Amino acid sequence: MHNKSLSELSASLHNGEFSSVELTQHYLDRINAHNETLNAFITVTDDSALKQAHVADQLLQQNKAGKLAGIPxxxxxxxxxxxxxTSCASKMLDNFIAPYNATVVEKINAAGMVTLGKTNMDEFAMGSSNETSFYGEVKNPWDTNRVPGGSSGGSAAAVAARLAPIATGTDTGGSIRQPASLCNLTGLKPTYGRISRYGMIAFASSLDQAGPMANSAEDAAMLLNEMAGFDDRDSTSVERDVPDYTETLNDSLDGLKIGLPKEYFGEGLDPDVAATIEAAVKMYESLGATIKEISLPNTGLAVPTYYVVAPAECSSNLSRMDGVRFGHRCDDPKDLLDLYQRSRGEGFGEEVKRRIMTGTYALSAGYYDAYYLKAQQCRRLISDDFQQAFNDVDVIMGPTAPTTAFNLGDKTDDPVAMYLADIYTISTNLAGLPGMSIPAGFVDGLPVGLQIIGNYFDEARLLNIAHRYQQATDWHQQTPAGFK
Amino acid sequence: MSLNKTDIEKIAHLARLAINEADIPDYARDLSNIFNLVEQMSAADTTDITPMAHPLDAHQRLRQDVITETDQRKLFQSIAPKTEAGVYLVPQVIE
Structure with missing residues (x-):
């Protein structure tokens, strides 16, 4: 059951080969067997999952079920x-029972899907290794001594180990694509504004975007169909029709113009990862694409710019965690200031505190022009580079991450080294562009992800480009030993 | 850039974060390293470049000024650390 694609699962549920309750129980059993090793889930919602599955089964029997109904x-x-x-992997929200659903959750519930549980992540999505979680690190199913990537590391590990057929993630600087790369998944960060941010706990509001983490482009397209769309509860949601992302998956790649930014193949890129990416690009040539070297000259500004914009926005967003209306409150506060300071000091982990302080300093009196304003200007330069490139090419390809999965603990003592793990993914968030990571091969048994970046609202094209590659290769079908 | 103990204490106060005295040297080192990274921005000439606040340069959408939310005070206060008679309780502010 657990090696089927979403469309195969859908067919089996619709033709009665197995029920949603049976399928859901199968996944709950797998979670039960493997979660202790991987720590991919923070909360498993057994009871409500089986209830949702039961409802889906009734709809399936009455022929009233949609395509994804009954799929966990x-x-x-x-x-x-x-x-x-809904903890955001923070002690601050360890006791937070969400009083409402995120729009993404609402839409997925309406499609009849079954929620197995809530996956582990870096605290408040701040991290690239899933080691900043209050609930402990997540292990990479391909090698449990290594990180799964972050911040959506729990979702990545869960799907890679087939503890869930598919999962949601969010991406502020690479948090869908980098763990997808490290765990051999297909992950898509859509255009900023494509998916509603309502009910998605905010980290950096001008960068945050949700997306699917899947075993194939086809699966990702099916879930994106449900996730995407305008929402008047998100002030930056974009009013634009949602195409059927599965319809164009098989379009031809003849004449596709691929740009390879020379800045993505320079110093810092592992040579074996580089060779794997070059082989993937060669495959695209055989599928009808033409390749062109391009330049994104301001690539070097991306990480410095991001580490102003993201912390500045996080310092503002996280000010709502004050120990008053929800979340952690310290014992016996002596006055209001003490209540704020100790509740926040106790509730937030080290990386979150570092980023709040970085952002607070960058926004403090006298520094606004030097940091935030300068960063927003650099952001424009980075974005303009992409638009310049898209005059010549249809999509941009390169590595998702500079290396394969690194060892747990390798970078925890050096925040700046950790930040550089997102060197190839951050630019797309700053520009608001859609980006994907797809499995492209292995180095020493560890997955390598190919990144594909498109112009605004090119999600259908990206999925098409990924799908055609997956028709010609089987990297995405490899499963980690021990989780077969 | 090098941030010292006083800088860290000031930033922590502005951020309303209680931090351990013993951790201050680590924060000073880490934040200094982060701002050294950030200062690579200064290499870019940004004269006359318009700051980019929104990736699609969209404007804030307006809506009709009508009530759309229902009263959920009880539900929202059910997860609050401390409430009484429909209000959130904090330590006394005014003597």
Whole structure:
């Protein structure tokens, strides 16, 4: 059951080969067997999952079920789920039972899908290794001594180990694509504004975007169909029709113009990862694409710019965690200031505190022009580079991450080294562009992800480009030993 | 850039974060390293570049000024650390 694609699962559920309750129980059993090793889930919602499955089975029997009805999935624990703890992997929200559903959750529930539980992540999505979680690190199913990537590391590990057929993630600087790369998944960060941010706990509001983490482009397209769309509860949601992302998956790649930014193949890129990416690009040539070297000259500004914009926005967003209306409150506060300071000091982990302080300093009196304003200007330069490139090419390809999965603990003592793990993914968030990571091969048994970046609202094209590659290769079908 | 103990204490106060005295040297080192990274921005000439606040340069959408939310005070206060008679309780502010 657990090696089937979403469309195969859908067919089996619709033709009665097995029920949603049976399928859901199968995944709950797998979670039960493997979660202790991987720590991919913070909360498993057994009871409500089986209830949802039962409802889906009734609809299936009455022929009233949609395509994804009865198929289980996991939500990153950043999405509010009504009546279920939504912790964002923080001690601050360890006791937070969300009083409402995120729009993404609402839409997925309406499609009849079954929520297996909430996946582990870096605390408040701040990290690239899933080691900043209050609930402990997540292990990479391909090598449990290594990180799964972050921040959507729990979703990545869960789908890679087949503890869920598909999962939601969020991506502020690479948090869908980098763990997808490290765990051999197909992950898509859509255009900023494509998916509603309502009920998705905010980290950096001008960068945050949700997306699917899947075993194939086809699966990702099916879930994106449900996730995407305008929402008047998100002030930056874009009013634009949602195409059927599965319809164009098989379009020809003849004449596709691929740009390879020379800045993505320079110093810092592991040579074996580089060779794997070059082989993937060669495959695209055989599928009808033409390749052109391009330049994104301001690539070097991306990480410095991001580490102003993201912390500045996080310092503002996280000010709502004050120990008054929800979340952690310290014992016996002596006055209001003490209540704020100790509740926040106790509730937030080290990386979150570092970023709040970085952002606070960058926004403090006298520094606004030097940091935030300068960063917003650099952001424009980075974005203009992409638009310049898209005059010549249809999509941009390169590595998702500079290396394969690194060892647990390798970078925890050096925040700046950790930040550089996102060197190839951050630019797309700053520009608001859609980006994907797809499995492209292995180095020493560890997955390598190919990144594909498109112009605004090119999600259908990206999925098409990924799908055609997956028709010609089987990297995406490899499963980690021990989780077969 | 090098941030010292006083800088860290000031930033922590502005951020309303209680931090351990013993951790201050680590924060000073880490934040200094982060701002050294950030200062690579200064290499870019941004004269006359319009700051980019929104990736699609969209404007804030307006809506009709009508009530759309229902009263959920009880539900929202059910997860609050401390409430009484429909209000959130904090330590006394005014003597």
């Amino acid at each position: 999935l996991a939500h990153k624990d950043i999405f509010c789920t009504q009546g279920v703890r």
